[in-house]
Amino acid sequence: MSLFLRSTGTKRTSPLRPLLTMGLGLLGIVAATLPTRPAQADDAPLPAGLIEEGHYQAVLGDCAACHTQPGRPPYSGGMPFKLPIGTIYSTNISPDPVHGIGHYTEAEFARAVQLGIRKDGSALYPAMPYPSYARLNKADIHALYVYFQRGVTPQPVDPPANGLIWPLSMRWPLHIWRWLFSPSIQSAQLRTNNQFSDPILARGAYLVEGPGHCGACHSPRSITLNEKAQTAKDGPLFLSGGGVVEQWVVPSLRQENRTGLGRWSEQDIVDFLRTGRSRTGASFGGMTPVIVHSAHAFKEADLHAIARYLMQLAPARKETPWVYDPTTTDMLRRADLSQPGAQTYMDRCAACHRTDGAGYGTVFPPLAGNPIVMTDDATSLIHIILAGDSMHALPTAASAFTMPGFADTLSDREVADVVSFIRQSWGNNSSPVKESTVKHIRHSIPQAETPDQLPKN
Amino acid sequence: MTDQTFPPAKPDVVVIGAGWAGSIMAKELTEAGLNVTMLERGHDHSTAVEGTYPGSIDELRGAVRKRLFQKLARTSLTIRNRPDQTALPYRQLAAFLPGEGVGGAGLHWSGCHFRVTEDDLRLRSATIERYGQKFIPKDMHLQDYGISYGELEPFFDKAEKVFGTSGEASSVQGQKTGRGNVFALDRSSHFPLPPMADTFSASVFRQAAREAGFHPYSMPAANASQPYTNPYGCQMGPCNFCGYCSGYACYLYSKASPNVNILPALRQDKRFRLITQAQVLEILLDDTRKRATGVRYIDLKTDSEQVIEADLVILSAFQLHNVHLMLTSGIGKPYDPVSQSGTIGRNFTYQTITSSRVWLPENRCTNQFVGAGGAGVAIDDFNQPGFDRGRAGFIGGSPVWVNQAGLKPIAAAQGSGGKGSPRWGGAYKAAMIDQYRHSFSIDAHGSNMAYRDVYLDLDPTWRNAYGQPMLRMTFTWKDNDIRMNQYVVRQIGDIAQAMGATRTSLNSLLPGQLFDSRIYQTTHLSGGVILGSNPKTSALNRYLQSWDVPNLFVIGSSAFPQGMGYNPTGLVAALAYWSAYHIRQTYLRNPGPMVHA
Incomplete structure (x- = not known):
């Protein structure tokens, strides 16, 4: 295998x-x-x-x-x-x-x-x-x-x-x-269908555990490649985050405060699935094709059922709640760039993601408190800084924003510094990353999109 | 939906040119259920490629080497000042910068997004009412649009909502706000976004102008002051005043462009097809010469000639190309300045713009690298209808503004020194730094009237890469416009004094000064295929429909009878929506002339 x-x-x-x-x-x-x-x-x-x-x-x-x-x-x-x-x-x-x-x-x-x-x-x-x-x-x-x-x-x-x-x-x-x-x-049907008396939660369970097959990526797999849990009833491993696929970390969909959906509202989840963007984050990596082919066309009621079902999945891990910390913001606004990565952040990131890490609504996603920024494994953040990524034009959201890749302009050291900077600022309090990790990921990410494949707006 | 190298099945509509005008018309007509094919001579353009950071803000590649502009090696025009001269080709972009590729000039513009003054649409009538017929100089072709502001207002409003325009209304549905431009006409709704913040230079100008008794206001800017989603569902990011607007694709998605604001929605419509690298050579007519049957173009990907048929042809290229294509297609009668007959090429106009500079003391930093193309503070005191031109002795007018658009390093280095100051060495460096950090410019952005011997026609000698005669421009400055410019620049001098300027360099046109195509002026060219109520003096009726070929509409600033003080894009967009509305309401139900001459 x-x-x-x-x-x-x-x-x-x-x-x-x-x-x-x-x-x-x-x-x-x-x-x-x-x-x-x-x-x-x-x-x-x-x-x-x-x-x-x-x-x-x-x-x-x-x-x-x-x-x-x-x-x-x-x-x-x-x-x-x-x-x-x-x-x-x-x-x-x-x-x-x-x-x-x-x-x-x-x-x-x-x-x-x-x-x-x-x-x-x-x-x-x-x-x-x-x-x-x-x-x-x-x-x-x-x-x-x-x-x-x-x-x-x-x-x-x-x-x-x-x-x-x-x-x-x-x-x-x-x-x-x-x-x-x-x-x-x-x-299988018995296990999924008998979990909830609330018809909306029951529908959510059916969609997520059945046709939506969310667990295929978002649940951990054992060495024999079977999903360790297939339904909510199977315990907290279900949808607690998969491995790394094509150098993207598959995050938890449970209620962990920092790295799960603990701070996402029902509407945030619905917006994300329907348009690939919400005030709490934007789709990238492997989730984008799922939204492009599939989730954006779900019926409104089904999206809400999915969101409500996900929101009752208890956290798999206990995490100290994320609280915004203005220290970095204040430093950057004083033009204090003494921290490693701060200069790169100002030059390359801040125009869209802002000095306060808050981003701009559904246009440019926030980095402060974004679950994908705080996952133990920083592969996704490193990957997207190196390769960039694009949203896709959807009938539900016409604009396809592109984040440029910085593989050609930032060294492994600079990427490691700016990733560490982002992971440690604004209350994110996550571990720094090593230059060698960046080097490894740089050499193993799939080929970037060619200009022909990039969005046209 | 995608590019093809073979002629597609016959669409209902062919649109020539993928700039603002073409994109608006294509959007409106697909909404009406028609199949629309849009032809664009250049390449496709996108933020993901042309706007990708940081490559997008490479000044050498952008403004200096003209990344987004017309490729003159294939098509250009010839220029002369007077009819008795021999015109020569425009071989290097300088005075004006037409775009090329999807988005057209709408991709590399600044974002100044104005409406009009009441008089702009009826300048001839208003001048005669106020100052008498005799006030109009001999050989000045003053003309009304034949459309009132009230008729156009819904379309100005629609365009602002599509563009995500930032600004401050003065009067909304009759209610005065106490802010904005006191001279502005009433609006049906507020701007979709609040005004852009003042740069330091703009705030200095605002205060000085107010103290001098003028009426400063925030310029309406199609640079988004906040994130925005337009009625088509297209989103914009907020502007961060990086200063790379004019000449560049905005990497923040915050400058309105057809690419960001219309095409994302249009590209999803199965009725819409975009063919790039399609150089249109001719609008084809049937034997009666009264009906367009389609267009002939060169597919530049295969270097092969193609014909595409359609029931309706929309000519919406850049102003110069609209005129050129009308002439090469033999539609309408070419204008003859001697007999003053014919309409195509008549009333070619420009704008009369000069930029003056003031220096502030060293403790006041203007930081010229900061800026946004459409943002700034303006006064309309010399542009508004009530300003007494009788005493001043000219027709037309000029807003005055501080529009700090972001001065790039190479431009800053080139713009310093000279005029008696050293061009090299320590003194040059010190002066450049002083200018970059402590000075700013104040522009007189004035109108330009139409004259008998200022016009466009086909050059008898020079041909383009496709073997067609080039367009020939006959243009120079005229006394009326020079007087207007000089008057307004004198007022700038007074305001500069009130700001505590340590030094002022006022620039105005000089009497008898000739147009010099080597020096950047503005890309706001207009006229040549103008609208009007008389087929003898206009090429189009009030719906921008050709008098001669009723299934041809010609959209763009080529329809303006004369050049106004404001930037043209707002009026171009409003006229496009106006024309599209009437095509949908009237023409499609009963194709044929919408006005009977």
Whole structure:
């Protein structure tokens, strides 16, 4: 499993990709020799709105994140995952009978999505988050099936062929993983559905633990790569923060005061998911594609249900509450730049993030009290200073602000100093970082966006 | 939605030029449900590339090497002062700086965002009412717009809300605020953002002007004083007075531009398509010559000629290019200064601007590196309608302002010394430091009238890279405007004394002074395809619709009958929204001439 380090490619990639790497390739080898039937032969009238509902389920589940590669037709797969053992590609899940999943019955579709078993009986890599999708109820699975059979255009194209070396290309060991770590549909649904009597919290639990599969990134995984907790009921490890994915730290979504969502309001969470920006922080790194493909299009009521559910997750760790400390602000306003990193902060950061670290609303995010600034692991902060990042234009928020990268203009020492400065100012009180850490991250971050990929405003 | 190197399917509308005017028209017409293709001769521009910090504030690459400006190697114009001279090409950008690329001049502008005075829209009528017909000099082509301020007000208001303009209203729905420009016309609502803070120099000017009995106010600036979200959902960051506005893409997203304020929304609209590196050569007409059928352009990516057909053509390039394209397309009759017939190229105007400088004592620091392009303090006492031009002896007027826009290091070094002071050595350095830290400029930003022998036509000799005749500019300063400038600069001298200036360098035009294209003046060129009520003296009707080709609208300062004291962008935007409104309300329901001559 340690072979699955990280993938390269476009930034549109899901943060799940290193895990997906394990699961892809399977559907693609679907036998072309099987008897086929035209995917859209069944033209019986559908209940009104069912396709739209199925589309919404696909948005909730963020299917496009892995199965739609920019520059290729929707759901035709082909997203590359470069591994030390070769490159594999996500599969075509359009209803083409030969190249896609047009020949799947609804029961076979449900078995693949919820239990990780292909039509031919072999196992999917668990990067396909079927342990989460197991929680999908029958109606939602039905809508999703109808959508993928009749709402999506069949794409008669194959993703590029996988190039994995035997014996690593063998799939049968995955059945053991599945048997050990993946719940049955019944137990998964029972566990998620019986937690809350409040219908809003129950809906939130369903969305977060089920289609939203938030835990895939935000929950810690064990050495065998299973999520250590899959529901709120499973204890405080659930959504308590994942590891480092593509040199981005996946933060906790629980109520820790400093490094979780403890100081975010319900509206902050809703704004963040809907527009990629809130007064408390802006999306960057691996979360941005999730918002671009998926979260921004959630219904208002669903966003509030998610927020309310997250807000009742007790902290996994006790943290001294963050309190704003004006010392740094006062120093900078006196033009006292004696602290290491202060000069760089003034020259490179303060125009947007201000000398008081407060930023400017939803335009430039705050650094004072921002959870991602205070996580134990400072990788994200170092990464974004080196590489920069961009918000994306969304129907819910047209402006795509860009933070420039400073890899070309700041040395490892300067980056370490300014990161330490930010982590220790305004009450953030977090540990400083070493020059060697910056050096390591500089050499391991994925390639930055090319000018063509940058936002146009 | 993205660039293509082949001609796309026929859109409903083709828009020529991706600056403010084109972006506004494209937004309005896609909102009306039309498919719009916008052609831009330059590259795409974005804050993430052209505005990325700190590369964006490289003065050598920016203002000195003209990063965002027109590439004269391909297209330029020729210039002369008088009709009896031979014009020569404008080979180096100096006097004026047209933009190139998405955003156009709207990406590299400063952000001064004015409306108009009441007289600006009816200058001929107002002059005759106040001073009599005889007050108009011979061969001055004074003209009304034929649109009242009341008619345009909703569109000024809309533009300010889109631009996120910072300012201080004087009168809102008849209620006086006791602040702002006392001479400003009534507004339907407040500015969307509070005024920009005064720089030290602006505050000194504000106090001195007030003490001298004038009426200082905060200049309306399309530089955001706070974070802002406009009606299109486009967001701006707040300005930090870094001083890199004019000539640069704003790295803080705080200077309004088509790129930041309109295109993010437009680019999401599937009805909108932008084709960059598309140099339009001609607006195509059918056999009747009364209907545009599309445009012919060169795709600069492939160096191939393309035709794109459309039902409606919006010509919204920079003023000079609007005139040029009308002439090369053979639309309307070219203006002839001898017979004074024809309309295309007629009433070409500019602005009459001079900048004076005052020095304060060493204990008062003006810190010239601080600034914002649209911010400052102005007085309108010599621009407002009530100012007695009869006694002063000129038509037109001039606001006076301290608009500390941020002096960059190379410009500061070039701007010091000379005029009898050393250009090198210790004395030069001391003078430069003194000027950078303790001086500031006061501008007379005046109007420019239209004259019989000031015009644009096609050059008989010089051709551009595409084999077309270049545009020829015949322009110089005229007595009326020189008198206006001299009068106003004298008043600046009085205010400077009241500030405790240790030294003053007043600059005004001299009698008989010729226009010199080698020295920066302003990019506020106007006229040449003007609107009006008479097809014999105007190219467009009051809706900016061509009299000759009713499915062609020509948007921009090229429609101004004469040059006004204020910066033109506010009026350009208001006229664009005005024209778009009437296209949507009237033209689309019943395509054809909206005014019958």
